[in-house]
Amino acid sequence: MKIRRLLATKGREVITIGPEQAVRDAVALLAEHNIGALVVVDDGGTPVGIISERDIIRRAASSETLFDELISDLMTRDVITGVPQDDVYSVIHTMTEKRFRHLPIVDEGQLIGIISIGDVVKAQRDTYRGEIDTLETQIMADEA
């Protein structure tokens, strides 16, 4: 299964933030949309980083001025991005190995979505459920 299939049921909106915005804005967006990470994009819409709730919590442990700090000071810059043609199985493997939980998806330079570890786990679970259901149906047909 391709990553494209996971994006298909996620509507159109990708929640992004600019590098010069404050952490306060990021926290508000994460809470409003009930998500765990934001893709940081420049004025041209190109992803330049990612900021996750984990980044914010880590900084909170040592900073008293957290909410006023700039996104660009906290964000992860070397972001691994995916393409719609990526295989779900490879993505699960890479996320597990490299221990990251959000994968921005880019198509021809444009950010088109973001996939979370929850999305890939759900996709894999549904694939297995579907296969089990299909196999069960066939086994029961044999017995009938």
Place this chain on the structure above:
Amino acid sequence: MSEIGTEANPLRVAIVGAGPTGFYTAEQLFKQKQVEVEVDMFERLPTPYGLVRYGVAPDHQKIKSVTRIFDRTARRPEFRFFGNVELGQDITVDDLRRHYHMIVYTTGAQTDRSLNIEGENLKRSHSATEFVAWYNGHPDFRDCDFDLSVTRAAVIGVGNVAVDVCRILSRTPEELAKTDIADYALEALRESNIREVYMLGRRGPAQAAFTTPEIKELGEMEGSDVWVLPDEAALDPLSEEALADSADRATTRKVEIIQSYAEEPPSPKQKRLIIRFLVSPTAFIGNDDGEVVALELMKNELYRTDAGTLRPRATGETEILPVGLVFRSIGYRGVPLPGVPFKESWGVILNETGRVINPDSDEPVTGEYTAGWIKRGATGVIGTNKPDAAETVEAMMEDLAGGRHLDPEAPGADAARQMVAAKKPDYFSYDDWLRLDEIEVARGEELGRPRVKFVTVEEMAEALERS
């Protein structure tokens, strides 16, 4: 108005499309215990079950047994089937809005993705779905014509559909005669001159979409040998590493079977099915009559994306494969429904976990939902649509609890039936289907076949003794 979902005022749902997802959606709606639900299912064709009847290969009857589960749903008193009724043609979304609280689109993916290469539309180049619908007796494809007088055919793609097409082209007439393949297709294939079938994959053996049982089954055909070029059966270092890393037993087994096909050259007496890997068609080559005579193939190598997927990349080295008939099978694609927001680039209805989304406001369209292949794209086995339908039904129940649904002028079951009868008097009911099913099976029994299908709407009407 009284509360919706009570016995006196049930939630009325229209499901558009009677394939597996339509039935899974109905099943999920009946399974939940919060509210009383009535379902009317609309289908463009007179018969239910969609791709189980018209897509699943005729030599895979066991897979078709899933219809027993669907039949159980269809026999519930709260369920009605309106076949031979097409949305956009016979009825409109507005008609449905007048009679139902909620509408679910489960129309599947009815067409092929295109390759976008030169010569793709030459004569004797076909989409695999057309061929599949034709040999399965789909009434819309009855008159398709495939030139089986050539000796070499190619199927582009290595998914389940590609495997089905290769098998049907390679089986003996005796093998096919035991199935419910359409009679005219059986006759045409009996006269087939095809001796060599090529299945073409862009990536290597470890990335092929077909499943292990499917590839194993290819090696068990009576009149055809399977062959894989030893060079192409061997894994490249990246695939080798990825496979070792993932410890994926199913893929390891699949690769072993593919490699076993490289060990023994095919017998010259037999037909042969040759599976090629790491090749992408770059052009169709035609003769003066505009017929395909060959494919130009680009040899590929694999590279790893940032996210870890092994993707094909052209090496620059090309070859010419002489073939007189080509089937393109690189994936199904959804067709837009009149009046329903569509995401053209992916061939799906624009949606968020099954809620249809208005493209202008990015907000859900009240009372409209989608499930299955038209929701997420063509992927997975039949059963994969069950959790998918469950997700959509969950969204529907949430919305109902939140008061988000249509307020139809005439929500009664009788009013809906009258609307259908006025717009399409010759609709088919589920009882009509049961009668057709019985006749088809009886016709097959005499011949030792699972059934002999009716292949036109007229034939079906006649069998029911309608004038």
